[in-house]
Amino acid sequence: MKLEIRYFAWLRERVGTSAETVETEAVSIADLIVELRGRDEGYALAFSDPGAIRAAIDHELVGMDAPLAGAREVAFFPPMTGG
Template identity: 60%
Template sequence: MDVLYFAWVRERIGLPREKVETEAATVAALVEELRAREDRYAAAFEDLSALRVAVDQELTDFDAPLAGVREVAFFPPMTGG
């Protein structure tokens, strides 16, 4: 699936998006896999309360299932307007 990063999450990881092969059942399980990869991922995902997640471009929470999902995005709370 495509995993996208925005704002300081993108800066910390150093990528706007990447393809990730995963069997993770939920967003939280995907986060655990990413955290285990490298320090920059561990730093970006250090505090989940400071992050929001969208699955296939809909805001959701970290318990959301990933079956059939094409796109997951991680970002800080939004500041529109």
């Protein structure tokens, strides 16, 4: 499946791009992270602590076990804080 992936904040800095289209066999967000982590050192660093990352599928916040079936876009970003 083809997915548009968007990266925000320090994730964008570590992977070196704000967005890309990827072909993936991943079934869930967690599977996608495993695939991305294997791409190169920047991705490995960006996704080294999945607990420090939040994800959204088609603009809806989801957990790491969320299925990717039917998704068009996945976004990764650090946890947000209020203030």
